[in-house]
Structures are given as C-alpha cells and as structure tokens.
Amino acid sequence: MSLLSVENLRVTFPTDHGPADVVRGLSFTLGRERLGIVGESGSGKSMTGRAIMGLVPAPGKVTADQLMFNGKDLRGLSEDERRDLRGTAMSMVLQDPKFSLNPVIRIGEQIEEAMAVHGTLGRRERRERALEALTAVRIKDPERVARLFPHEVSGGMGQRVMIAMMVVLEPALMIADEPTSALDVSVRGQVLDILADLVSRRGMGLILISHDLNMVARWCDRILVMYRGEIVEEIASGALMDAQHPYTRGLVASLPTIDETRDRLPVLDRGKL
Amino acid sequence: MIHVKDLSVSFSDVRVLHDVSFDVATGESFALVGESGSGKSTILKALAGQLPAFTGTLRIGEDNDTDRPFSARDRARQVQMVFQDPYGSLHPRRTIDDTLNEPLLIHGLPDRDSKVIAMLDAVGLPRRFRFRLPHQLSGGQRQRVAIARALMLNPPVLLLDEPTSALDVSVQAEILNLLKSLREEKNLTFLLVTHDLPVVSFLCDRLAILHAGRIVETANTEALRSGQLSSSYGQELFQRSVYG
CATH class of the missing domain: 3.40.50.300 (P-loop containing nucleotide triphosphate hydrolases)
Known part of the structure; x- marks a missing residue:
C-alpha cells in the first residue's frame, strides 16, 4: 500500500x-x-x-x-485532527532556517517543544530524544548546540536543526x-x-x-x-536527459553546463507550450 | 580596466581579505x-567604493593613471553594480522611468527622454513598461531594469x-544572454561574483577562485571547462558542481 x-x-x-x-x-x-x-x-x-x-x-x-x-x-478532517497529524505523522522542512526557527528560544527547547505538544514523554526523555535527534543529523556536540540560539549557528547547521526538529517524532x-x-x-x-x-x-x-x-x-x-x-x-x-515534454527539455537546454561552449542559451518559448 | 594589488580588508580584528591581486583587461569578463x-x-564592495577602510591599490575604469582616487560622482560614470535580488534593489515606489532618469538628473545629462527609451530597447523591455512600478514586473523584468539602470551613465565596467x-x-538564460550581448555591443568589462561554475563557463573569459579571503588560483575558463583547475580547492569546487 x-x-x-x-x-x-x-x-x-x-x-x-x-x-x-x-x-x-x-x-x-x-x-x-x-x-x-x-x-x-x-x-x-x-x-x-x-x-x-x-x-x-x-x-x-x-x-x-x-x-x-x-x-x-x-x-x-477537522483542523484539530490535521494538527495532530502534523509533526507526529507528517512534517515539513522549510527553506530558510533564519526565518523558520524562533530567534529567542534555545535550539534544544525548540526541538523539545514538538514533543511537549504531541507526546506524553516526560521532561528528561524529551531532552534525551532532542539530543539524539541532533546526533542523527550529524551534529557532533549536541549538548552544546542545544544550548545555543539560532543566530549562533551557521546556515547549514540551522537547517540540520530544522531537520532534527522534524524527525524527532519520527513522521x-x-x-x-x-x-x-x-x-x-x-x-x-x-x-x-x-x-x-x-x-x-x-x-x-x-x-x-x-x-x-x-x-x-x-x-x-x-x-x-x-x-x-x-x-x-x-x-x-537519472533520466533527465531523456525527458520528452517540451517544457522539461526547454528547461534542461536553458541551463548552462560546466563545459559550456554555446554562444547563446536557448530560451523557453512559452507561447509554444 | 580593473587593477587590484595587495588588497587587504579587516572588520574589527578579523581579516577577511589577504593580499588579493588580479587584473582585468578592457572588454574582458572575469569571475570571482x-x-x-x-x-x-567584499572585493566588489571595495571596487564600488563602499568600503571605508582597506589597504592596497585599486584602480578601475578609464584614465586611471594617476593615484588620485575618483570622487563618488566620477566613479559612478566608471563603474556600476547589478545586485542579486531584483526584488530588493529597486525602489518600490518609483516608476521604471524615475529609476532610469535619476542617474541622468544627478549628472545633469541632456536628452533624458530618448536615452531612457533607447535603454529600454537595449535591455529588451517593452516601452509600455516605462511608467510601471517594480511590483508590476516579474523577477526577470526587474533584473532587466536593474541592468538598464546600471548602464544609464555608460560606464565601461559592470560589477555583477x-x-x-x-x-x-x-x-536566468534570458538574462545571461542579455549580459553577453550587451558586453559585445558596448565592449563592457565584467567582474562577476558567483558560486555557480556553469555560469562562469558561459559568461567569462577567466576566473579567480577564492578561499578564506585568499585567491588560491587564477585560471582561464578553458581550464574550468575541461576540469583542469590546478588547485585542490578548485578541483573540489569542480567536483561538487559536476557530481553534486
């Protein structure tokens, strides 16, 4: 299924x-x-x-x-039922960690929040699970990172924190x-x-x-x-080069390549699509 | 056309550029x-005159035999910049016409009307867009306006x-084609900043690879196309670009 x-x-x-x-x-x-x-x-x-x-x-x-x-x-489903599903069964990672993390809450607490809302875990278990999630996204010193605020980590680490937050409830x-x-x-x-x-x-x-x-x-x-x-x-x-539809082919053709020698790039003719 | 020698920049006690040197000839397109x-x-900012403090020698544009630095006004006629985000770089409440007119007004240049119309044609924007506001245009159209604005004073150098x-x-393909055509028509000198190696391959003649504030390699685009970059960091960037 x-x-x-x-x-x-x-x-x-x-x-x-x-x-x-x-x-x-x-x-x-x-x-x-x-x-x-x-x-x-x-x-x-x-x-x-x-x-x-x-x-x-x-x-x-x-x-x-x-x-x-x-x-x-x-x-x-009612709004409440959908809300129960989100986080526990399905979750979403957004584009920019700068705008999607709460700037005034420490990273560890933000990850625990989802569990506090959905789960029945005690405080200590929540903390352990949060550290595990940070380890799962290959953050080497989860204890230290959990105490940081979002502005204290790089973009790449911020995005890993977001992913940790999303997977902590194993959707x-x-x-x-x-x-x-x-x-x-x-x-x-x-x-x-x-x-x-x-x-x-x-x-x-x-x-x-x-x-x-x-x-x-x-x-x-x-x-x-x-x-x-x-x-x-x-x-x-891996079959991108075999794409059939004119739109897909147009997109592929309009991308410059690393060994580019074309004088002009072909432009998508939207009128023909 | 662009001469950078031993450029070093520090922000408080952190050194972000270490003795960067390169030269770009007239009509050449060079990538960082x-x-x-x-x-x-930071190199672009220094060349655009937006950094208050740096050490080293910078020369840009024509008639730069003297060591006397350009005034802000003279510099504007030598070099202009096109920014990344066409949503952030145009004044939201000024029409395209206002935006294109402003540099002409500041420099007291005649024939503004015909110059604006000629520039709209040159960057492939329909003339009916002239009195529209930025939010009425798509991202690509806005970037055309930003390029048009940069070219209003006919500077020989564009910083991209x-x-x-x-x-x-x-x-992206449309804008890259436009930049290439404009460079050929007006014999412009480009200094392009990017992380996208295929774009360099399409638009540039030479490139410098920067790592932690130092130039680790300067190469011809031919070396990039054939994967013959000599520095290990250059190879690393190449591998990542090709194999993800």
Missing part, C-alpha cells in the same frame, strides 16, 4: 477575475521513497506540499477526489520545500545525505520540492515536473 | 568564485553580484 495517494488535487484562490487554480488536478502516489517535485516559481509545487500538510492559507481552497495518507482520508512522511537553496554548495550535499539516510533508515517517504533540476535529478528516485499547476512529465532518476 | 564568507562580495541566482532557470 502506498503511503500517500493523491488524485485530482486542486488548490484554488479567489481573485478579482474569478477563482484561479494554482494546482490543477494533480494525481500521484508516494511509497517509502524519495520523490522530487520540480518546477519554476508559480508552478504550484510549494502549494502542493502545503495542501498535503493542510497548510494552504485562507482564502485558498483545497479539493481532491482522493487524498489518502497511511490509510486515512485527509479530506474532511512517516516528510516534505522538504527547497531545503538546501539557502545553503552553500558545500553543505548542500551534507544536508541531502542526512535526509537520504533518514529516509532509508526510518523507512520514511520524502517529497523534495525544488527548482534545482540537476539536484533533484541526481538525488530522487522519481521526479514530477510541474508547469502551471499540472504535472507535465514524470521522469525516473 | 567562492563560497559564502570567502570574501568575493550573483545577477541570476535569484531567478528561475529559464529566466
């Missing part, structure tokens, strides 16, 4: 000119694997992640023919929305490694949302390419 | 490559600070 199954997912926002569909009839299933969703700004990739998490901001509306997670129908599904785009190239690999490790060790399903075609192609088992709220193509890992 | 904190943006890293890949 798949972990997540989505059929005909739509996210709609009202505008002055009538309702606008941001996500238009998306269908896919996710097992215990790494699924990549790529697309440019406005393609609806982030809204898809938010719709699954139940975090589409008002006045946006989410509808679907099917939205099953772990055998549970997510449609029609079955993790959605990572641009988890590495605020990071330096040198730490990107590390953060992805940690995520990969968690996916395989704990048997999680992971959705990686990104605009970075090459990174997603290298790192995910499967890729969905989104354009204007729809999936235009599904690509197997 | 490195990770955050390597000091690449990650000019495409906030843009979508398809838009």
Whole structure:
C-alpha cells in the first residue's frame, strides 16, 4: 500500500477575475521513497506540499477526489485532527532556517517543544530524544548546540536543526520545500545525505520540492515536473536527459553546463507550450 | 580596466581579505568564485567604493593613471553594480522611468527622454513598461531594469553580484544572454561574483577562485571547462558542481 495517494488535487484562490487554480488536478502516489517535485516559481509545487500538510492559507481552497495518507482520508478532517497529524505523522522542512526557527528560544527547547505538544514523554526523555535527534543529523556536540540560539549557528547547521526538529517524532512522511537553496554548495550535499539516510533508515517517504533540476535529478528516485499547476512529465532518476515534454527539455537546454561552449542559451518559448 | 594589488580588508580584528591581486583587461569578463564568507562580495564592495577602510591599490575604469582616487560622482560614470535580488534593489515606489532618469538628473545629462527609451530597447523591455512600478514586473523584468539602470551613465565596467541566482532557470538564460550581448555591443568589462561554475563557463573569459579571503588560483575558463583547475580547492569546487 502506498503511503500517500493523491488524485485530482486542486488548490484554488479567489481573485478579482474569478477563482484561479494554482494546482490543477494533480494525481500521484508516494511509497517509502524519495520523490522530487520540480518546477519554476508559480508552478504550484510549494502549494502542493502545503495542501498535503493542510497548510494552504485562507482564502485558498483545497479539493481532491482522493487524498489518502497511511490509510486515512485527509479530506474532511477537522483542523484539530490535521494538527495532530502534523509533526507526529507528517512534517515539513522549510527553506530558510533564519526565518523558520524562533530567534529567542534555545535550539534544544525548540526541538523539545514538538514533543511537549504531541507526546506524553516526560521532561528528561524529551531532552534525551532532542539530543539524539541532533546526533542523527550529524551534529557532533549536541549538548552544546542545544544550548545555543539560532543566530549562533551557521546556515547549514540551522537547517540540520530544522531537520532534527522534524524527525524527532519520527513522521512517516516528510516534505522538504527547497531545503538546501539557502545553503552553500558545500553543505548542500551534507544536508541531502542526512535526509537520504533518514529516509532509508526510518523507512520514511520524502517529497523534495525544488527548482534545482540537476539536484533533484541526481538525488530522487522519481521526479514530477510541474508547469502551471499540472504535472507535465514524470521522469525516473537519472533520466533527465531523456525527458520528452517540451517544457522539461526547454528547461534542461536553458541551463548552462560546466563545459559550456554555446554562444547563446536557448530560451523557453512559452507561447509554444 | 580593473587593477587590484595587495588588497587587504579587516572588520574589527578579523581579516577577511589577504593580499588579493588580479587584473582585468578592457572588454574582458572575469569571475570571482567562492563560497559564502570567502570574501568575493567584499572585493566588489571595495571596487564600488563602499568600503571605508582597506589597504592596497585599486584602480578601475578609464584614465586611471594617476593615484588620485575618483570622487563618488566620477566613479559612478566608471563603474556600476547589478545586485542579486531584483526584488530588493529597486525602489518600490518609483516608476521604471524615475529609476532610469535619476542617474541622468544627478549628472545633469541632456536628452533624458530618448536615452531612457533607447535603454529600454537595449535591455529588451517593452516601452509600455516605462511608467510601471517594480511590483508590476516579474523577477526577470526587474533584473532587466536593474541592468538598464546600471548602464544609464555608460560606464565601461559592470560589477555583477550573483545577477541570476535569484531567478528561475529559464529566466536566468534570458538574462545571461542579455549580459553577453550587451558586453559585445558596448565592449563592457565584467567582474562577476558567483558560486555557480556553469555560469562562469558561459559568461567569462577567466576566473579567480577564492578561499578564506585568499585567491588560491587564477585560471582561464578553458581550464574550468575541461576540469583542469590546478588547485585542490578548485578541483573540489569542480567536483561538487559536476557530481553534486
């Protein structure tokens, strides 16, 4: 059985000119694997992640023919029920640790907070689990880091703290929305490694949302390419160069390569898509 | 066109640049490559006159035989900068026309109207955008405005600070093509700061690799394309760029 199954997912926002569909009839299933969703700004990739998490901001509306997670129908759950799921069963890693961590709470306490809200663990166990989570994301001296404030750690470490916070309750599904785009190239690999490790060790399903075609192609088992709220193509890992859809091919062609000798880069002709 | 010799910069007691030296010829496109904190943006700031204190020799632009530094006004005609984030670098409440006119007004230059229209054409922006505000434009269009603004005084040198890293890949291609065309047409000299090696490969002739405030290698782009960088750190960056 798949972990997540989505059929005909739509996210709609009202505008002055009538309702606008941001996500238009998306269908896919996710097992215990790494699924990549790529697309440019406005393609609806982030809204898809938010719709699954139940975090589409008002006045946006989410509808679907099917939205099953772990055998549970997510449609029609109350806000409280969705909230119980978030953190314990599904969680989301956001782009920028600078803006997603609370600046005035120590890192250890922030990680414990999720357990305090959802769990029944005592204070000492919470503390131990928080330190374990920090160790799991390869922070060498978790005791020291737990006492720091977010501004005292680097971007890469901040992002690892975010991941620790998300995995501490061992969710079955993790959605990572641009988890590495605020990071330096040198730490990107590390953060992805940690995520990969968690996916395989704990048997999680992971959705990686990104605009970075090459990174997603290298790192995910499967890729969905989104354009204007729809999936235009599904690509197997490493088969980016064999993409069929003109949009995907256009994107691949417009990226400069390290051995670039073209005088001009081809530009996507949106009129033809 | 750009001469940097033994440039050192310290912030309080932390030294962020150590005796950096390089030269960029007229019409050449030169890249500074490195990770955050390597000091690449600090070099740009020094060249743009935004650093109050540094040691070493900097020369930029034409007629720089004398050691007398440019006044801020003269410097503006020699060198301009294009920033990373087109959402943050344009005044949100000034129209495109205001933004493009301002340098001409400050320098008291004539024919403002025709110069603004010519510049819109040059950067591929439709003339009807002239009286719009930045929030009415897409990221790519804004970056075109930022490039247009930088070129209004016809400076021979452009400093480009990650000019495409906030843009979508398809838009990045458009802006990179535009920069390449403008350089050919106007014989501009580019100093590009980036962490993206493929962009260097497309747009630049030579590059310097910075690590912890020092230049560890200066190479031709040909060496980058063929993976022949000689420093171990350069090789490391190359490997990461190719294999992730």
